[in-house]
Amino acid sequence: xxxxxxxxxxxxxxxxxxxxxxxxxxxxxxxxxxxxxxxxxxxxxxxxxxxxxxxxxxxxxxxxxxxxxxxxxxxxxxxxxxxxxxxxxxxxxxxxxxxxxxxxxxxxxxxxxxxxxxxxxxxxxxxxxxxxxxxxxxxxxxxxxxxxxxxxxxxxxxxxxxxxxxxxxxxxxxxxxxxxxxxxxxxxxxxxxxxxxxxxxxxxxxxxxxxxxxxxxxxxxxxxxxxxxxxxxxxxxxxxxxxxxxxxxxxxxxxxxxxxxxxxxxxxxxxxxxxxxxxxxxxxxxxxxxxxxxxxxxxxxxxxxxxxxxxxxxxxxxxxxxxxxxxxxxxxxxxxxxxxxxxxxxxxxxxxxxxxxxxxxxxxxxxxxxxxxxxxxxxxxxxxxxxxxxxxxxxxxxxxxxxxxxxxxxx
Amino acid sequence: xxxxxxxxxxxxxxxxxxxxxxxxxxxxxxxxxxxxxxxxxxxxxxxxxxxxxxxxxxxxxxxxxxxxxxxxxxxxxxxxxxxxxxxxxxxxxxxxxxxxxxxxxxxxxxxxxxxxxxxxxxxxxxxxxxxxxxxxxxxxxxxxxxxxxxxxxxxxxxxxxxxxxxxxxxxxxxxxxxxxxxxxxxxxxxxxxxxxxxxxxxxxxxxxxxxxxxxxxxxxxxxxxxxxxxxxxxxxxxxxxxxxxxxxxxxxxxxxxxxxxxxxxxxxxxxxxxxxxxxxxxxxxxxxxxxxxxxxxxxxxxxxxxxxxxxxxxxxxxxxxxxxxxxxxxxxxxxxxxxxxxxxxxxxxxxxxxxxxxxxxxxxxxxxxxxxxxxxxxxxxxxxxxxxxxxxxxxxxxxxxxxxxxxxxxx
Numbered sequence: 001x002x003x004x005x006x007x008x009x010x011x012x013x014x015x016x017x018x019x020x021x022x023x024x025x026x027x028x029x030x031x032x033x034x035x036x037x038x039x040x041x042x043x044x045x046x047x048x049x050x051x052x053x054x055x056x057x058x059x060x061x062x063x064x065x066x067x068x069x070x071x072x073x074x075x076x077x078x079x080x081x082x083x084x085x086x087x088x089x090x091x092x093x094x095x096x097x098x099x100x101x102x103x104x105x106x107x108x109x110x111x112x113x114x115x116x117x118x119x120x121x122x123x124x125x126x127x128x129x130x131x132x133x134x135x136x137x138x139x140x141x142x143x144x145x146x147x148x149x150x151x152x153x154x155x156x157x158x159x160x161x162x163x164x165x166x167x168x169x170x171x172x173x174x175x176x177x178x179x180x181x182x183x184x185x186x187x188x189x190x191x192x193x194x195x196x197x198x199x200x201x202x203x204x205x206x207x208x209x210x211x212x213x214x215x216x217x218x219x220x221x222x223x224x225x226x227x228x229x230x231x232x233x234x235x236x237x238x239x240x241x242x243x244x245x246x247x248x249x250x251x252x253x254x255x256x257x258x259x260x261x262x263x264x265x266x267x268x269x270x271x272x273x274x275x276x277x278x279x280x281x282x283x284x285x286x287x288x289x290x291x292x293x294x295x296x297x298x299x300x301x302x303x304x305x306x307x308x309x310x311x312x313x314x315x316x317x318x319x320x321x322x323x324x325x326x327x328x329x330x331x332x333x334x335x336x337x338x339x340x341x342x343x344x345x346x347x348x349x350x351x352x353x354x355x356x357x358x359x360x361x362x363x364x365x366x367x368x369x370x371x372x373x374x375x376x377x378x379x380x381x382x383x384x385x386x387x388x389x390x391x392x393x394x395x396x397x398x399x400x401x402x403x404x405x406x407x408x409x410x411x
Numbered sequence: 412x413x414x415x416x417x418x419x420x421x422x423x424x425x426x427x428x429x430x431x432x433x434x435x436x437x438x439x440x441x442x443x444x445x446x447x448x449x450x451x452x453x454x455x456x457x458x459x460x461x462x463x464x465x466x467x468x469x470x471x472x473x474x475x476x477x478x479x480x481x482x483x484x485x486x487x488x489x490x491x492x493x494x495x496x497x498x499x500x501x502x503x504x505x506x507x508x509x510x511x512x513x514x515x516x517x518x519x520x521x522x523x524x525x526x527x528x529x530x531x532x533x534x535x536x537x538x539x540x541x542x543x544x545x546x547x548x549x550x551x552x553x554x555x556x557x558x559x560x561x562x563x564x565x566x567x568x569x570x571x572x573x574x575x576x577x578x579x580x581x582x583x584x585x586x587x588x589x590x591x592x593x594x595x596x597x598x599x600x601x602x603x604x605x606x607x608x609x610x611x612x613x614x615x616x617x618x619x620x621x622x623x624x625x626x627x628x629x630x631x632x633x634x635x636x637x638x639x640x641x642x643x644x645x646x647x648x649x650x651x652x653x654x655x656x657x658x659x660x661x662x663x664x665x666x667x668x669x670x671x672x673x674x675x676x677x678x679x680x681x682x683x684x685x686x687x688x689x690x691x692x693x694x695x696x697x698x699x700x701x702x703x704x705x706x707x708x709x710x711x712x713x714x715x716x717x718x719x720x721x722x723x724x725x726x727x728x729x730x731x732x733x734x735x736x737x738x739x740x741x742x743x744x745x746x747x748x749x750x751x752x753x754x755x756x757x758x759x760x761x762x763x764x765x766x767x768x769x770x771x772x773x774x775x776x777x778x779x780x781x782x783x784x785x786x787x788x789x790x791x792x793x794x795x796x797x798x799x800x801x802x803x804x805x806x807x808x809x810x811x812x813x814x815x816x817x818x819x820x821x822x
Contacts, residue, residue: 193639210638214683226672226695227621227764228604229788231664238673239660242653249650253642261637262649263683265676272625272674272693282683284637353638377640 005100006392012096015041016080017088025085025382029152030123030134031059031161038080042095042120049102051118057175058138059122059165065102066115073115074405075185075365076398079124079135079357087190087384093372094188095120097391101398113407114183121357128152128161136360141176148172177364184332184366186401187358188394190386194377195350202393205337206369207349208288209359210259211325213297215283217244217304220314223269223277238267238276240313247303248283251296257351258287258296283317288351290324325351326359329366336368339400343393370397416511417803423507426452427491428499436496436793440563441534441545442470442572449491453506453531460513462529468586469549470533470576476513477526484526485816486596486776487512487809490535490546490768498601498795504783505599506531508802512809524818525594532768539563539572547771552587559583588775595743595777597812598769599805601797605788606761613804616748617780618760619699620770621670622736624708626694628655628715631725634680634688649678649687651724658714659694662707668762669698669707694728699762701735736762737770740777747779750811754804781808 019037020026028034039061043053046063053063061080064073078094098118105112119139126132129150137143148159148169159169196204221237245262252260264282283300287293301317308315337347350371358367372394375385430448431437439445450472454464457474464474472491475484489505509529516523530550537543540561548554559570559580570580607615632648656673663671675693694711698704712728719726748758761782769778783805786796 191639192636193641194635194644195639195641198644212638224605224788225603225765225790226674227623227670227697228602228606228790229670229764230604230606231660231670233605233609236660236672238676239656242656245650245653246657249642249647259638259640259642261647261684261686263637263678263685263687264681265649265678267674267676270675272695273672274674275672276674284683286638353640354636377635379636379639 005104005395006388008100008103009093009096009391009395010388012045012099013088013092016092016096022085026082026088027084027086028080028082029128030081031128031165035059035081035122036165039120042080042099045099046118049099050106051102055167056138057167057172058135058143059162059167060135060139060175061120063118064115067113068111069113071115072181072183073117074183074402075117075119075361076188077119077121077357078187078189079121081123081125081127083125083127083380085382087379087381089190089374089384089386090192090379091124093190093386093391093394097188097394098398101395101402104395104399105402110403112402112405114405116402124357129158133357133360136357138172138175139177140360140364141173142360142363143172145172179364182365184329184368185358185361186332186336187356187367187369188398189356189369189371190374190379190384191371192354192374192377192379196348196371196373197375197377199348201346201348202373202390203340203345203397204348204350204371205333205340206328206352206371208328209326209352209356210286210288211290211293212284212286212321212323213293213319214321215285216318216320217281217283218316219244219279221277221311222275224275226273226275229275234275235311235313236275237279237313240307240311240315241265241279241281243307244304244315245281247307248300251299251303255292255296257289258285258292259353260285260296260300286353288325288327326362326367328368332366332368335406336370336397336401339397339404342400342404343396345393370394416515416806417799419511419514420504420507420802420806421799423456423510424499424503427503427507433496437493437499438495438497439491439493440539441492442539442576446470446492446533447576450531453491453510456510457529460510461517462513466578467549468578468583469546469554470573470578471546471550471586472531474529475526478524479522480524482526483592483594484528485594485813486528486530486772487599488530488532488768489598489600490532492534492536492538494536494538494791496793498790498792500601500785500795500797501603501790502535504601504797504802504805508599508805509809511806512813515806515810516813521814523813523816525816527813535768540569544768544771547768549583549586550588551771551775553771553774554583556583590775593776595740595779596769596772597743597747598767598778598780599809600767600780600782601785601790601795602782603765603785603788603790607759607782607784608786608788610759612757612759613784613801614751614756614808615759615761615782616744616751617739617763617782619739620737620763620767621697621699622701622704623695623697623732623734624704624730625732626696627729627731628692628694629727630655630690632688633686635686637684637686640686645686646722646724647686648690648724651718651722651726652676652690652692654718655715655726656692658718659711662710662714666703666707668700669696669703670764671696671707671711697764699736699738737773737778739779743777743779746817747781747808747812750808750815753811753815754807756804781805
């Protein structure tokens with residue numbers, strides 16, 4: 001195949017990055033004028049690659065290349081919306097790399113027995129409306145019609161935004177597809193973490209999209225004067241919280257494939273000369289295996305109970321959110337793994353700690369993901385970057401996957 | 412002596428507590444109309460007890476009872492100003508208990524060889540003006556004339572407030588006294604801590620007023636996505652800070668007579684799904700022995716350096732304030748100790764973690780302090796309370812001190 005795939009990816013990425021509501025930085029929210037322009041650009045690229053293109057009822061842009069012998073499609077894609085002041089690769093890489101791959105197939109005269117569809121999802125980030133994953137959930141048929149009434153910051157409902165975008169909100173359910181239309185879904189995405197960079201690898205295979213639990217933890221001790229209460233008479237809520245935070249790290253380090261993060265802490269009353277009487281802190285706990293996350297949660301609860309008993313403080317843990325993990329499909333991932341190896345790269349599997357469109361698609365079909373190395377693990381930031389060489393590898397792996405796809409096994 | 416001393420103390424405390432700028436709560440700042448009323452009330456009580464009374468150039472109310480053979484005075488007293496929404500005993504007990512003691516002396520016809528002076532200091536809390544200890548520093552001759560230009564929240568300078576109070580600000584230095592006028596200074600004060608309550612004792616002898624250091628400590632780690640950065644690739648500033656906080660407690664517990672408090676903590680960026688990249692926290696370190704505080708500081712610096720090296724984070728410690736301890740005079744404290752024992756109470760010495768007028772008076776003469784048990788160690792709060800029985804003990808100890816004073820040893 002041509003060695004220009006990487007530069008093609010970068011050319012299209014630059015064109016997409018130029019479509020922004022902000023001057024000098026990239027912000028593109030779903031169903032906006034900028035979204036329409038991005039869909040038009042992508043539709044043009046798809047058509048140039050020989051695909052039939054339509055916009056579906058939720059505003060996704062969908063391109064289709066028919067197969068020789070089977071109408072079932074391998075679905076590829078990612079999202080075209082961005083966070084505010086975004087990077088250029090999050091989402092967009094997963095739309096552009098498959099298009100460049102299809103271009104290469106066409107150029108080389110390769111005919112696939114099965115169909116290929118590429119989707120540019122209308123909303124994954126959830127920046128404009130309170131809900132996220134609108135595009136992928138609509139295709140999976142899991143979009144609650146109630147979200148049509150949700151409003152953006154300008155009090156425009158999703159229904160009105162769809163109307164203005166040229167879609168009939170009453171027909172939004174027609175975006176949903178059936179399982180027997182697909183062989184599976186493969187999403188290419190930047191890693192948004194530092195693992196592949198540390199491993200020295202351009203791409204990696206995602207084992208699962210991590211499940212997550214979020215918690216609010218409150219420690220009640222006894223406030224007091226920093227000068228007059230001797231150490232042995234204190235019930236310092238902040239030292240107790242600190243011991244919990246150190247324990248949380250120890251527990252998450254000892255278990256495989258778990259991350260635990262305390263990102264927010266508030267000590268009250270919050271004066272330098274007053275012993276904290278109450279501390280509230282957050283916990284974000286993730287694992288690609290729900291049973292391991294349950295195990296981590298139990299160990300953390302036990303550790304917190306020990307700290308509370310030892311220090312004579314009360315500690316209350318409130319779970320505020322839970323989402324189970326989505327395991328990537330073994331058969332589909334196995335084929336991506338073979339493609340990575342065939343392209344000459346060591347196969348490294350890693351979980352995705354962040355959420356992706358593949359989470360929603362997993363309700364409809366088998367899903368798998370290919371991660372691409374990003375500099376410093378930096379994402380959701382204008383500094384977000386990948387190399388042309390790594391983009392080239394991503395296209396090569398997709399090309400290898402499509403041309404060597406074990407199609408019989410899928411039936 | 413009469414058993415009504417405790418109830419007398421409470422009667423006078425109630426009268427003083429009724430003089431407030433706020434309805435239903437006690438707030439009385441220096442050189443205010445309420446301060447004038449409090450001085451008038453105290454002056455009346457002093458005169459009724461046979462003392463000669465004057466208001467000095469900074470607004471202190473001073474009563475004097477001449478001795479039989481020596482003009483040198485044992486100085487007693489505390490402050491008449493309060494914090495906002497204050498308790499009734501902080502400061503006032505140290506003015507009222509000596510007055511009740513003098514009443515008892517007069518009633519019993521006891522004549523002392525030396526003089527006694529009682530001062531109601533005009534300002535210890537520093538609520539109205541930026542500076543604190545105005546009254547005791549003026550008497551000690553350590554008041555910087557520059558503070559006359561400091562302004563309150565209504566932009567009234569201390570000089571103008573003095574003028575309105577009937578004093579000539581140009582003559583404020585005339586409030587200063589000379590060392591040879593005094594035998595020493597004894598301050599009665601509520602403990603504002605829980606130690607005497609735990610010891611089951613009505614009163615305690617203060618060994619020293621603690622010195623203090625305040626610090627701002629900044630931990631610089633690396634922020635990152637809570638889902639995508641594995642535990643072993645993190646430089647989490649909050650876990651590092653937590654380890655420091657646990658170490659600070661361990662070090663302060665292991666050293667005698669040291670308290671260390673982290674009262675303020677701020678984790679940045681402060682989102683539940685972001686690993687904290689920077690944490691700033693406060694440290695308040697106190698000890699009655701400066702060498703022990705130095706030792707604690709060094710051990711804390713070493714522990715922080717170890718945490719920084721182990722976790723590959725940068726930790727910067729900035730000392731923002733330092734005040735050395737004031738050791739109570741052995742000879743004077745010894746006599747208070749004898750008086751406590753003579754009154755039938757076990758002698759317990761403890762440091763004062765909070766500052767007091769005695770700190771400023773130590774620049775002029777020997778100082779000593781008698782602490783009175785307060786419920787739950789609660790102070791600077793309307794819940795602040797002591798019992799009539801403990802107030803009685805405080806007056807008894809003062810009476811014992813004055814009547815058994817080893818006067819020869821003082822010359």
